[in-house]
Amino acid sequence: MTDAVVDGKLEAVKQATKYVKETENVAEKYSAMTVSKNSDMNMNVGELQSAAFTAVPTLKPIKKIQFANAEDKQEFQKYPTKVGRRSLSRSISQSSTDSYSSAASYSDSSDDETSPRDKAQANSKGSSDFCVKNVKQAEFGRREIEIAEQDMSALISLRKRAQAEKPLAGAKIVGCTHITAQTAVLIETLVALGAQCRWTACNIYSTQNEVAAALAETGVPVFAWKGESEDDFWWCIDRCVNKEGWQANMILDDGGDLTHWVYKKYPSVFKKAQGIVEESVTGVHRLYQLSKAGKLCVPAMNVNDSVTKQKFDNLYCCRESILDGLKRTTDVMFGGKQVVVCGYGEVGKGCCSALKAMGAIVCITEIDPICALQGCMDGFRVVKLNEVIRQMDIVITCTGNKNVVTRDQLDRIKNGCIVCNMGHSNTEIDVASLRSPELTWERVRSQVDHVIWPDGKRVILLAEGRLLNLSCSTVPTFVLSITATTQALALIELFNAPEGRYKQDVYLLPKKMDEYVASLHMPNFDAHLTELSDEQAKYMGLNKNGPFKPNYYRY
Numbered sequence: 001m002t003d004a005v006v007d008g009k010l011e012a013v014k015q016a017t018k019y020v021k022e023t024e025n026v027a028e029k030y031s032a033m034t035v036s037k038n039s040d041m042n043m044n045v046g047e048l049q050s051a052a053f054t055a056v057p058t059l060k061p062i063k064k065i066q067f068a069n070a071e072d073k074q075e076f077q078k079y080p081t082k083v084g085r086r087s088l089s090r091s092i093s094q095s096s097t098d099s100y101s102s103a104a105s106y107s108d109s110s111d112d113e114t115s116p117r118d119k120a121q122a123n124s125k126g127s128s129d130f131c132v133k134n135v136k137q138a139e140f141g142r143r144e145i146e147i148a149e150q151d152m153s154a155l156i157s158l159r160k161r162a163q164a165e166k167p168l169a170g171a172k173i174v175g176c177t178h179i180t181a182q183t184a185v186l187i188e189t190l191v192a193l194g195a196q197c198r199w200t201a202c203n204i205y206s207t208q209n210e211v212a213a214a215l216a217e218t219g220v221p222v223f224a225w226k227g228e229s230e231d232d233f234w235w236c237i238d239r240c241v242n243k244e245g246w247q248a249n250m251i252l253d254d255g256g257d258l259t260h261w262v263y264k265k266y267p268s269v270f271k272k273a274q275g276i277v278e279e280s281v282t283g284v285h286r287l288y289q290l291s292k293a294g295k296l297c298v299p300a301m302n303v304n305d306s307v308t309k310q311k312f313d314n315l316y317c318c319r320e321s322i323l324d325g326l327k328r329t330t331d332v333m334f335g336g337k338q339v340v341v342c343g344y345g346e347v348g349k350g351c352c353s354a355l356k357a358m359g360a361i362v363c364i365t366e367i368d369p370i371c372a373l374q375g376c377m378d379g380f381r382v383v384k385l386n387e388v389i390r391q392m393d394i395v396i397t398c399t400g401n402k403n404v405v406t407r408d409q410l411d412r413i414k415n416g417c418i419v420c421n422m423g424h425s426n427t428e429i430d431v432a433s434l435r436s437p438e439l440t441w442e443r444v445r446s447q448v449d450h451v452i453w454p455d456g457k458r459v460i461l462l463a464e465g466r467l468l469n470l471s472c473s474t475v476p477t478f479v480l481s482i483t484a485t486t487q488a489l490a491l492i493e494l495f496n497a498p499e500g501r502y503k504q505d506v507y508l509l510p511k512k513m514d515e516y517v518a519s520l521h522m523p524n525f526d527a528h529l530t531e532l533s534d535e536q537a538k539y540m541g542l543n544k545n546g547p548f549k550p551n552y553y554r555y
Helices: 003-039 045-052 070-076 082-094 103-107 135-150 153-162 181-192 209-218 230-241 257-265 267-271 281-292 307-330 346-357 369-377 407-412 468-472 477-496 511-525 534-540
Strands: 172-177 196-201 250-253 275-278 300-302 338-342 361-365 394-397 418-421 440-445 448-452 458-462 506-508
Touching: 135 181, 135 209, 153 181, 153 477, 153 511, 172 181, 172 230, 172 257, 181 196, 181 209, 181 477, 196 230, 230 257, 250 257, 250 477, 257 267, 257 281, 275 281, 275 477, 281 300, 281 506, 300 477, 307 346, 307 418, 307 458, 307 468, 307 477, 307 511, 338 346, 346 361, 346 369, 458 468, 477 511
Parallel strands: 172 196, 172 250, 250 275, 275 300, 300 506, 338 361, 338 394, 394 418, 418 458
Antiparallel strands: 440 448, 448 458
16 A cells, blocks of 8 residues: 555544544533523523534535526536436436436426427538427437447347348338337438438327437438427428428338328329338228228238237337336336226237236226137136226226227226326327316326316326327337337338239238348347257258248247
């Protein structure tokens, strides 16, 4: 040990000893004064306190920072102080104001209530072909994207493998999805593979503003911000599609709103379009309706019903994100709560599994006897919503249908019940009927409303009936890597398919591609597949490299 270190330690001991002696002196003075006070009741309490604390070392006064002008002060206040950072954890718990993981956004008070549509913004390259909340937040968004990339190694691997070949060179992709850090990794992968992209949001509450800003900064035309109005939503879709001198030849959709808008306003786009890729139950349902009516003009790939999307995004993702969304918005404790989950598909299965594990008493509603029987075998009671609605503490919809929870049922629901939706669209809960004169809406925190009945009953409605997990919390990046890789491969397949391979119909992702997506994610778990011998492959009638299951196989 050096002399300097020894001297430093001795000095520290001296200071500590000095402080202990001063504290003892304070105690003695206080004790003496207390005795004196007992004998002389006229002693001034202020004098007692002053004398008692005279020996306590005082802190030096903190000098206030002086600003040359108001602009410097405003710029300084954009960034959180140490105290501000300590308070962020609670503010994040209370509301997802701008995004889900970037603390910087919560402390940024520079944004006013001006609509992004009324702002003149340009990125560092001078381009203004975008509309986001605040392009200056791009740096924070870039950090979000970098974090997401770390858990999306399969998509990054696909990007590196195919980047030299540019399989999407010439593709002009218009996309309408949730705009999150994970989606940004997909968009930048498509650009790296040669595509030109224009993007908008499929949900008015799920956009991460910093991520949208980061994409705009890199030159991707993005039209989205968190908290859009219905009018803003359709305006953004229109701006995304309607670009002079640019016409999309591929569509990536989530929910079918973009496809619907193009059919309604710009049907000429389909004359050059080579395909549609859709990833949601709602959107796929719309595509099958178009196909049945003979109005589907281009081939469409149903990504939603691919095995990798169904099992991983719908089941495993919702199993984790349902708890996250409910906790962040309501701080609810699940143990002993009565919960009804409407729909026992893959999303419903994930929700039920998670809630049951947390001690909730879960029952389900179903129209499909096969799904209902699965629920029974998994230990859940299958009920009709009308029969149990009065007893429920939490009501969750995940069917993809409309009016699953009606106004009549909401009228009979118990005080304090939490009502939310895990399906794509906001049609599952009859929210429109709640916007009536006799009911009062009270905003509690971001994405949390009290709907108050005349008798004082309060129902807690989350995200105004929109998708809970992406509106109020977030979803696991690894799961979204699986979905994003599936989407990228579907786009590559449709864009490069020889003429005649796909007709004007809805197709499932080829089984071989499903298996390839899964194989790309195996290294994350250090998992090693067993290989078939030639004799085994011949016995089973399989190719050693797959596909290993027929299309009709149910995983």
